[in-house]
Amino acid sequence: MLLIMTMGGVLASFMYALTQNSHINFLTRRSSCDSCDRTLNVIDLIPVVGFLINRGRCKACNTKISINYFFVELIMISLFLLPTITPLAYDNLVLYYLLVSILIPLSIYDYETMLIPLHMLLILLVTGLFLTNFINFDPFLDLIIVGLLHIFYFILKDKIGYGDIQLFSVLTVITPLDFFIFSFLFTYIIGGIAVIVLDLISKKRLVKVPLVPFIATSLIITFFLYIDYNDIYFGGHL
Ligand SMILES: [Zn+2]
Numbered sequence: 330m331l332l333i334m335t336m337g338g339v340l341a342s343f344m345y346a347l348t349q350n351s352h353i354n355f356l357t358r359r360s361s362c363d364s365c366d367r368t369l370n371v372i373d374l375i376p377v378v379g380f381l382i383n384r385g386r387c388k389a390c391n392t393k394i395s396i397n398y399f400f401v402e403l404i405m406i407s408l409f410l411l412p413t414i415t416p417l418a419y420d421n422l423v424l425y426y427l428l429v430s431i432l433i434p435l436s437i438y439d440y441e442t443m444l445i446p447l448h449m450l451l452i453l454l455v456t457g458l459f460l461t462n463f464i465n466f467d468p469f470l471d472l473i474i475v476g477l478l479h480i481f482y483f484i485l486k487d488k489i490g491y492g493d494i495q496l497f498s499v500l501t502v503i504t505p506l507d508f509f510i511f512s513f514l515f516t517y518i519i520g521g522i523a524v525i526v527l528d529l530i531s532k533k534r535l536v537k538v539p540l541v542p543f544i545a546t547s548l549i550i551t552f553f554l555y556i557d558y559n560d561i562y563f564g565g566h567l
Contacts, residue, residue, distance in 0.1 A: 330413065337409030338376025341402040345434035347449070365390035376402040397437050405433050408549065419508055419555035423460045427453070432545035439541035445492030450499050457503030465505050474501040474509070493540045500548070508551055515547035516540065 361368045367389040373379045380399045387394060408429045417425055431453050439445055458466060475498045482494045501509045520543040527538075 330410070333409050333413065334406050335376070337406040338402045340430050341405035341434065342374075342376055342398055344430050345398060345401045345437065347434070347452075362387040362390065362392065362394075364392040377406065397441070401434050401437055405429060408433065415553060417552050417555075419505075419552050421461070424457070424503065425552050427456060427460055428545075428548055432541065432548065436539070436542040436545045439492075439539040443490070443537060443539055445490070445496060445541060447495070450492075450495055453496075454499045454502065457499065461503055465508075466502055467506070470506055471502050474498075474506075489540065490537075493544070496541065496544060500544075508555060511555070512544070512547045512551040515550060516543045519543055519547055 365387060367387065369379075372382060373388075375382075377399065380394065380402070383394070385394050385396060385399065386392065409426070412422060412425060419425075431449060435445065435449055478494050478497050478501075482489060482491065497513060500512070504512070520538065520540065523543065524538055
């Protein structure tokens with residue numbers, strides 16, 4: 330349990346740093362403060378706890394540390410623990426942990442910048458294919474889906490970013506078809522509800538909405554609510 334928590338937290342700050350292009354050399358060096366370059370000690374590096382002990386500031390230069398690190402770590406630890414409490418309906422823990430590890434940091438990044446870094450999508454594609462042993466890869470069907478996604482994009486060009494289309498394209502290759510369709514539709518259902526609610530609350534008109542947080546949410550929900558074709562068509566008696 331403690332191991333899963335630590336893993337979730339460490340991965341969270343690692344993956345979040347990886348989304349930032351300027352931090353790509355993070356792999357080879359120890360983390361340091363963004364403003365004064367002070368090397369972080371062991372306590373600073375403890376997920377969530379380190380942030381709380383330092384009250385979200387650098388000890389040396391007192392610069393505020395992005396609270397996003399704290400949120401990413403907290404959300405990821407919770408999502409890492411979730412399958413130990415409630416079993417997954419789509420029972421593929423490896424894929425679950427991969428998607429959580431990549432999409433939660435990506436959600437925060439998309440929310441902040443409205444961008445989806447291409448290298449993160451490539452990491453997701455390659456690790457996703459190998460970790461699932463290509464079982465969800467169907468060249469013919471996946472090509473049709475990717476084609477449909479692009480038609481969808483050309484119709485709604487100013488409503489949806491191309492990064493989102495790329496992310497969906499990667500997801501269709503690494504998840505089963507029905508899983509993908511369910512989470513795709515669910516993204517727009519919860520996204521639509523959220524936009525309506527936000528529209529009512531805020532006075533400003535929403536121009537563009539980051540989609541990755543909704544994609545991530547709907548994928549996680551799909552993992553827990555997934556009912557495969559067999560259950561739908563044969564009532565689970567197969
Ligand atoms: Zn500093």
